[in-house]
Amino acid sequence: MRLLLDTGESFRIAVGAVMANKARGALTMLGIIIGIVAVTMTLAASNGMQQSFRQAAGSIGADVIYVSRMPWITINDFFTFRNRPNISLQEADKLVEAFAGVAVVNPTMSGRQPLKYRSQVLQDVTIVGTSEKMPIISGQVPEDGRFLLAFDVRFRKNVAIIGKDVADNLFPSADPINKTISIGRYRYRVIGVMEKQGGNTFGGPNLDMQVFIPITSFVKSFGGRRNTNVDVAVKAGSIAAMENLEYEIIGEMRRIRQLRPAEDDNFSINKLDSLMGAFNSVFGAVLGIGLLVTSIALIVGGIGVMNIMFVSVTERTREIGIRKAIGARRRSILMQFLFESTLICVLGGLLGIGLSMLLTLAVNAAGAFTASLSLGIMLSAVFVSALVGIIAGLVPAYKGANFAPIDALRYE
Amino acid sequence: MDSHVDASTGNEVLLQLRDIVRTYEMGSELVHALCGISLDICRNEYVAVMGPSGSGKSTLMNIIGCLDIPTSGDYSLAGEKVADKNESELADIRNRLIGFVFQTFNLLPRANILHNVELPLIYGGIARAERRHRAEQALERVGLKDRLTHRPNELSGGQCQRVAIARALVRNPSIILADEPTGNLDSKTGDDIMGMLDDLHAGGQTVILVTHEDDVAAHAQRVLCLRDGQVESDVMNVDESVLRNARAG
Numbered sequence: 001m002r003l004l005l006d007t008g009e010s011f012r013i014a015v016g017a018v019m020a021n022k023a024r025g026a027l028t029m030l031g032i033i034i035g036i037v038a039v040t041m042t043l044a045a046s047n048g049m050q051q052s053f054r055q056a057a058g059s060i061g062a063d064v065i066y067v068s069r070m071p072w073i074t075i076n077d078f079f080t081f082r083n084r085p086n087i088s089l090q091e092a093d094k095l096v097e098a099f100a101g102v103a104v105v106n107p108t109m110s111g112r113q114p115l116k117y118r119s120q121v122l123q124d125v126t127i128v129g130t131s132e133k134m135p136i137i138s139g140q141v142p143e144d145g146r147f148l149l150a151f152d153v154r155f156r157k158n159v160a161i162i163g164k165d166v167a168d169n170l171f172p173s174a175d176p177i178n179k180t181i182s183i184g185r186y187r188y189r190v191i192g193v194m195e196k197q198g199g200n201t202f203g204g205p206n207l208d209m210q211v212f213i214p215i216t217s218f219v220k221s222f223g224g225r226r227n228t229n230v231d232v233a234v235k236a237g238s239i240a241a242m243e244n245l246e247y248e249i250i251g252e253m254r255r256i257r258q259l260r261p262a263e264d265d266n267f268s269i270n271k272l273d274s275l276m277g278a279f280n281s282v283f284g285a286v287l288g289i290g291l292l293v294t295s296i297a298l299i300v301g302g303i304g305v306m307n308i309m310f311v312s313v314t315e316r317t318r319e320i321g322i323r324k325a326i327g328a329r330r331r332s333i334l335m336q337f338l339f340e341s342t343l344i345c346v347l348g349g350l351l352g353i354g355l356s357m358l359l360t361l362a363v364n365a366a367g368a369f370t371a372s373l374s375l376g377i378m379l380s381a382v383f384v385s386a387l388v389g390i391i392a393g394l395v396p397a398y399k400g401a402n403f404a405p406i407d408a409l410r411y412e
Numbered sequence: 413m414d415s416h417v418d419a420s421t422g423n424e425v426l427l428q429l430r431d432i433v434r435t436y437e438m439g440s441e442l443v444h445a446l447c448g449i450s451l452d453i454c455r456n457e458y459v460a461v462m463g464p465s466g467s468g469k470s471t472l473m474n475i476i477g478c479l480d481i482p483t484s485g486d487y488s489l490a491g492e493k494v495a496d497k498n499e500s501e502l503a504d505i506r507n508r509l510i511g512f513v514f515q516t517f518n519l520l521p522r523a524n525i526l527h528n529v530e531l532p533l534i535y536g537g538i539a540r541a542e543r544r545h546r547a548e549q550a551l552e553r554v555g556l557k558d559r560l561t562h563r564p565n566e567l568s569g570g571q572c573q574r575v576a577i578a579r580a581l582v583r584n585p586s587i588i589l590a591d592e593p594t595g596n597l598d599s600k601t602g603d604d605i606m607g608m609l610d611d612l613h614a615g616g617q618t619v620i621l622v623t624h625e626d627d628v629a630a631h632a633q634r635v636l637c638l639r640d641g642q643v644e645s646d647v648m649n650v651d652e653s654v655l656r657n658a659r660a661g
């Protein structure tokens with residue numbers, strides 16, 4: 001009860017103190033505002049980038065397991081993977097069979113080829129050999145025409161579904177459907193145009209510059225002995241099912257390749273998860289450095305608050321004496337000043353958050369990069385500014401709380 | 413409570429000071445403000461402390477009020493040794509047992525007078541409704557019930573001192589300590605203030621006041637004279653005439 005009343009009184013005094021020195025408080029707050037804006041904008045920018053990454057990685061599918069020759073992320077042991085055999089189309093077919101009725105399995109191959117329609121040439125387009133199941137895995141569907149059918153795959157049809165950017169570049173005015181294009185030296189008929197994917201904000205692959213053809217036709221047209229390397233995607237159906245499925249896939253692959261128990265896997269299992277993990281660790285390092293730099297601004301702001309708090313304590317020496325003479329404990333005085341510094345900082349923090357919101361809108365409108373201010377960031381900003389307030393107020397508050405009552409009373 | 417009893421009167425001894433010494437260090441020099449004060453003050457006594465400027469009156473009051481700690485010597489308040497108390501226990505004693513009235517009022521300038529009077533109740537943990545009721549009552553006792561929302565700078569000196577008295581009595585402490593309460597007031601206003609202290613004494617409180625004026629001291633039952641940090645004389649003036657004689661003589 002007593003603590004509660006003490007706290008109430010301390011808070012009242014703190015509000016009074018800030019209100020009594022509005023100009024001074026505002027100037028002090030400015031430092032905190034700048035610091036909080038710097039920190040929240042760093043977080044918002046990184047958050048925005050993370051979101052674009054997620055969007056770009058969306059076609060990978062969170063519940064999809066990829067069986068490939070190489071891991072997606074190789075840090076420094078590339079040479080141990082170099083001698084691995086390619087995954088052949090036969091092996092991929094065995095996987096398809098093994099999981100028939102259990103999971104959707106889609107093999108893909110890809111390579112780069114020039115694209116030609118009449119006099120229009122597009123260099124270096126990613127040609128993806130795949131099956132009719134691809135839309136189930138990646139969620140990418142055609143906006144026009146149709147995607148592959150099992151029929152196309154089984155009979156090695158020379159049909160292609162082109163990405164949105166390919167369509168716009170190759171057919172600026174004409175309707176691409178049923179036109180015949182050249183992929184490398186081979187002629188394919190366009191049967192569909194994919195929806196726009198976007199999300200290649202930071203140098204990732206442009207998903208709209210792809211062309212999809214039946215994997216069997218891919219092997220027929222471009223499959224030399226060397227580059228028949230297949231990636232197999234297996235859709236688990238749910239994140240929860242992934243772990244078991246992964247073990248089953250590994251087991252099945254080892255059986256297909258007849259690996260002895262002592263032998264290591266000579267293939268890799270890849271997931272969006274592991275890609276995100278690698279991205280996050282790189283990203284975390286960059287973010288950490290950014291925060292380190294911007295938090296200097298916040299520290300400078302905090303020092304400003306500490307400075308003002310020393311002034312405030314000195315100004316109120318006599319008041320401290322009076323309060324102590326009538327029974328205020330050290331703790332009450334301590335709280336009074338801690339509340340004051342925290343109040344200044346939290347108000348500054350809130351204003352900083354408001355400013356960051358405006359800045360985020362401005363940045364996104366300018367389109368340089370996307371910033372995203374999440375609720376989590378805003379709450380952390382409030383928390384951090386309160387923390388700065390407490391830290392900045394601690395030493396001055398201790399000084400005030402430890403005044404001997406009689407000296408404080410006599411202070412002029 | 414380990415209460416002592418005065419041998420001659422049979423009254424409970426509230427304050428017991430033994431060989432109280434207070435020295436201040438001024439650079440390399442030592443200032444002896446109190447050099448060995450021993451005295452007992454009983455419950456409901458009315459004591460005036462007199463003596464020339466610099467004789468240590470305020471220093472003594474501060475030690476009695478637990479605002480200051482003696483350099484050496486023993487001080488017991490209501491049977492308990494003050495030296496054994498920690499900081500928050502001392503704050504508690506100041507809050508519960510002692511009411512201060514200062515020469516310069518020492519009100520909080522930014523708070524209204526109701527809040528000033530409520531302050532000891534806040535630090536004493538009294539709930540809001542009762543706090544307000546008691547503060548209003550105290551202000552009524554000093555005749556300021558209609559000024560609750562005024563700030564100290566809107567009041568006269570006498571009114572400020574009355575607020576200070578209301579603040580001192582609001583927790584109904586055992587001891588009222590008044591260091592030159594009339595020092596900044598004209599004699600008419602001073603008389604009002606002294607009347608209030610007399611009432612507090614009549615109501616059972618122990619009143620100790622510092623003064624330079626004989627007619628103020630005349631309100632007390634006992635007059636303690638300090639000189640150079642020591643007790644020069646300690647006389648009872650049960651009868652007003654004793655003091656008058658002393659003054660004449």
Ligand SMILES: Nc1ncnc2c1ncn2[C@@H]1O[C@H](COP(=O)(O)OP(=O)(O)OP(=O)(O)O)[C@@H](O)[C@H]1O
Pocket residue numbers: 436437438443444445463464465466467468469470471472
């Ligand atoms: N904080 C201090 N530092 C140094 N010396 C002090 C301090 N407080 C008091 N003194 C000295 O102690 C002595 C007693 O001071 P005190 O204030 O008790 O006198 P007083 O009797 O109240 O005087 P007055 O009637 O003028 O109020 C004086 O010599 C004074 O200079």
Ligand SMILES: [Mg+2]
Pocket residue numbers: 469470471591
């Ligand atoms: Mg004095």
